[in-house]
Structure formats: structure tokens, C-alpha cells
Amino acid sequence: MTRRLTITAFVALIALAGATLAQDGAAIYATHCASCHTSEGQGMGTFPALADSEFMQGDEHPVIDIVLHGRGAMPPFAGTLDDDEVAAVLTHIRTSWGNDAEPIDAETVAEVREAEEAEEAEEIEPVEVDLPEDWFERGEAAYLMSCAACHQADGEGIPPAFPPLADNAFVQGPADELIRLTLHGRAGMPAFAGTLDNETIAHITSYVRNAWGNEAHPVDAEMIEVVRGGGDLELEPTTPTTRPGAGE
Ligand code: HEC
Ligand code: HEC
Structure with missing residues (x-):
């Protein structure tokens, strides 16, 4: 029932x-x-x-x-x-x-x-990034020469004077902002536009974007030239890119 x-x-x-x-x-x-x-x-x-x-x-x-x-x-x-x-x-x-x-x-x-x-x-076509296979190692060597005195070899910096680059949102953000800062400096951060060529800046910025817990697409010399000329890359951190060689 x-x-x-x-x-x-x-x-x-x-x-x-x-x-x-x-x-x-x-x-x-x-x-x-x-x-x-x-x-x-x-x-x-x-x-x-x-x-x-x-x-x-x-x-x-x-x-x-x-x-x-x-x-x-x-x-x-x-x-x-x-x-x-x-x-x-x-x-x-x-x-x-x-x-x-x-x-x-x-x-x-x-x-x-x-x-x-x-x-x-x-x-979605990945953006071609034109880098040598050993860009990560080259970037690390150039970083030790030009940046480590302040930001330290392990990317931890010496806060509060020199900010850490490890696990850093700005470093992993839009690549053109990081490149612009490296080229033109800011406050106590020196400008490198006159002392480093496009290739070296490409290797360094690609390295810091992929070292110490950072993860963002690498950049090449042509991209540095665009930013040097006052342009924007119009690339998001998540834009798929080719990542040649080491550091993948
Ligand atoms: C602004 C006008 C417009 C509205 C609103 C519209 N349709 Fe259509 N629909 C068309 C036109 C025009 C075609 C023919 C498209 C073609 O093949 O170029 C079409 C084709 C179709 C076809 C394919 C028919 C066939 O025999 O190939 C289907 C199914 C269909 N519509 C369903 C719907 C449904 C369901 C809705 C509402 C959710 C809807 N349409 C709203 C204009 C409209
Ligand atoms: C002489 C010391 C010094 C050197 C060398 C140096 N920086 Fe800096 N850097 C600073 C200072 C100081 C700041 C903070 C600037 C500010 O207050 O806006 C900074 C800020 C930064 C920032 C921003 C961090 C954030 O979270 O906003 C980045 C990225 C950076 N530096 C990268 C580099 C790179 C890459 C190099 C090497 C090419 C380098 N720096 C070399 C002193 C230095």
C-alpha cells in the first residue's frame, strides 16, 4: 500500500x-x-x-x-x-x-x-620565444654579475632596502613591466639600458621569471627591443610560449 x-x-x-x-x-x-x-x-x-x-x-x-x-x-x-x-x-x-x-x-x-x-x-598559437637552449644558465650568470649584489644570489634580497625577487608577483606579472623596470630603473634600483644589451636583459629577466619559485613565460631580445622603443608586448603571464632548452 x-x-x-x-x-x-x-x-x-x-x-x-x-x-x-x-x-x-x-x-x-x-x-x-x-x-x-x-x-x-x-x-x-x-x-x-x-x-x-x-x-x-x-x-x-x-x-x-x-x-x-x-x-x-x-x-x-x-x-x-x-x-x-x-x-x-x-x-x-x-x-x-x-x-x-x-x-x-x-x-x-x-x-x-x-x-x-x-x-x-x-x-591559440604559442608565442615564439627566440632563445638559446642554455638561456637559464646564461641568465643566472648575468644575474650574478649585475643584480645579485643587491637582490642576492638566492633572490631573497636584503629587505627592506633591496626587495626579494623570489616568489614575487611583480616578477611573474606582465613581462613588459619587468623589462621596463630593468631598462630604466626606479628609486634605488639602477637603470640597465645603457650597460646591458637586449640579449643579456632577455636572459636575466627570463631567468628571474623562472628561478626561486617564480614561473612565467621567458622573453627574447626582440621583445626587449620593443620595450626599449617604448612599446608594449601585449602578452599576459599566462600566454602560452615556446620554452626552449633548460629551465623548462
Ligand atoms: C535574429 C534571428 C534569429 C534568432 C533570434 C534565432 N535564429 Fe535560428 N536561425 C536564424 C537564421 C538566419 C538561420 C539560418 C542560418 C544560416 O544557415 O545561415 C537560423 C538557423 C537555425 C537553425 C538551423 C536550421 C536549419 O534547418 O539549418 C536552428 C536549429 C535554429 N536556427 C534554432 C534557433 C533557436 C533554437 C533559436 C532560439 C534559441 C534561434 N534559432 C534564434 C535566425 C535566428
Ligand atoms: C644597487 C642595487 C640594485 C641592483 C644592482 C639591482 N637592483 Fe633591482 N631593485 C633595487 C631597489 C632598491 C629596488 C626597489 C625600488 C623601489 O623602491 O621602487 C629594486 C627593485 C627591483 C624590482 C622590483 C621588485 C618588486 O617587487 O617591485 C625588480 C624586479 C628588480 N629590482 C630587478 C632587478 C634586476 C633584474 C637587476 C639586475 C639586472 C637588479 N634589480 C639590480 C636595487 C637594485
Whole structure:
């Protein structure tokens, strides 16, 4: 008796959840899609019909893909609708106006979204950094000559006079700021623009960005020249770069 009641309640709950989903789908369609595809999915002019549509009833992935990312005059909804909402609106369309296809669930939408994002991440070309294989060793040698008297060989500095460079957020920040400081100095920090060439500054800054717990992309002589000329590198610390040789 109790058991039958429980089952009945459970079935009612599923029916209710289904009804809510269908309702959501209809509401989302009315808000976001009907202006172009018309309220009954008949389409008009350049807006294709979604009613009685082979494409709509076909493979799930291409259908999800066009709603997430748009195509031509069809806007992308990846930023506007979450996975549940995309699933709901597509399920609504796939089960209305002469369409009779399987519903689409939020997990499948999430799969398509993630696959696309992974592809985009791979497409970012790493910045080529032109350095010799032994840039880390060269950087260390030049650092010991030019910087260690104040910042110490272990990068711990002598606070408060000489700040530590070890485990330092500024050192690991945007490379152009570190390069600018090394070139032009500041307060008690001497300028090195006149005494060190671009290659040496590239090796030193790459070294300090990767020594003593620091981790940030290295830089090359061409980048130093850009900053020397007053330019910006427009590279974030997280920009993927090639990291030749040692110190990887
Ligand atoms: C601003 C107008 C506009 C809105 C809003 C819009 N669409 Fe579209 N949609 C288009 C156009 C235009 C195309 C044709 C794109 C092409 O192939 O160049 C299209 C194509 C499609 C297709 C492919 C149909 C086929 O047979 O190839 C689907 C599916 C679709 N839209 C679904 C939706 C859904 C779902 C929404 C709401 C979340 C929506 N669209 C909102 C304009 C719109
Ligand atoms: C004569 C001592 C001296 C030498 C040599 C020196 N620095 Fe400095 N450095 C300083 C002082 C002092 C400061 C703090 C400047 C300030 O108060 O703004 C500083 C600051 C810095 C900072 C900023 C740290 C932070 O957290 O803001 C960096 C990075 C840096 N130096 C790198 C170098 C590099 C690389 C070299 C070698 C090419 C070098 N320094 C050589 C004295 C020195």
C-alpha cells in the first residue's frame, strides 16, 4: 500500500518535471527564437522553418552546435542560455509542430560545449620565444654579475632596502613591466639600458621569471627591443610560449 503510493507519487513527480521542462522550452522559444523563426516554427524569408524539419529531428550535435555558436544571421546563444535551457528549447522544438524526435538532455549540450571549448583552446598559437637552449644558465650568470649584489644570489634580497625577487608577483606579472623596470630603473634600483644589451636583459629577466619559485613565460631580445622603443608586448603571464632548452 505504502509502496504503491510511493510509486504513484514518483510517477507524478516525473510527469510534473517533464511538463515543467516542456513549458520552459516553450517559454524560452517564445523569448529567444520566435522573433525570427515565428511562434509556430514555420520560419519566414531567410529564417528557416524549424517545424516539420529533417535537420531539427536529425543528429543532436549539429542542432546543439548551431544554437550554441550561431551561423550566419543566426546569433550564438552559448552566453545567453545555459545547458538546461538549450536542452529544454531544443526538446520543445523536436517534439512540436510535426517534429517527433528524441528529447535532448543537458549532458549532451554540455558535451558539445566542452568539445568546442577544448578545440578553441588548442587553436591559440604559442608565442615564439627566440632563445638559446642554455638561456637559464646564461641568465643566472648575468644575474650574478649585475643584480645579485643587491637582490642576492638566492633572490631573497636584503629587505627592506633591496626587495626579494623570489616568489614575487611583480616578477611573474606582465613581462613588459619587468623589462621596463630593468631598462630604466626606479628609486634605488639602477637603470640597465645603457650597460646591458637586449640579449643579456632577455636572459636575466627570463631567468628571474623562472628561478626561486617564480614561473612565467621567458622573453627574447626582440621583445626587449620593443620595450626599449617604448612599446608594449601585449602578452599576459599566462600566454602560452615556446620554452626552449633548460629551465623548462
Ligand atoms: C535574429 C534571428 C534569429 C534568432 C533570434 C534565432 N535564429 Fe535560428 N536561425 C536564424 C537564421 C538566419 C538561420 C539560418 C542560418 C544560416 O544557415 O545561415 C537560423 C538557423 C537555425 C537553425 C538551423 C536550421 C536549419 O534547418 O539549418 C536552428 C536549429 C535554429 N536556427 C534554432 C534557433 C533557436 C533554437 C533559436 C532560439 C534559441 C534561434 N534559432 C534564434 C535566425 C535566428
Ligand atoms: C644597487 C642595487 C640594485 C641592483 C644592482 C639591482 N637592483 Fe633591482 N631593485 C633595487 C631597489 C632598491 C629596488 C626597489 C625600488 C623601489 O623602491 O621602487 C629594486 C627593485 C627591483 C624590482 C622590483 C621588485 C618588486 O617587487 O617591485 C625588480 C624586479 C628588480 N629590482 C630587478 C632587478 C634586476 C633584474 C637587476 C639586475 C639586472 C637588479 N634589480 C639590480 C636595487 C637594485
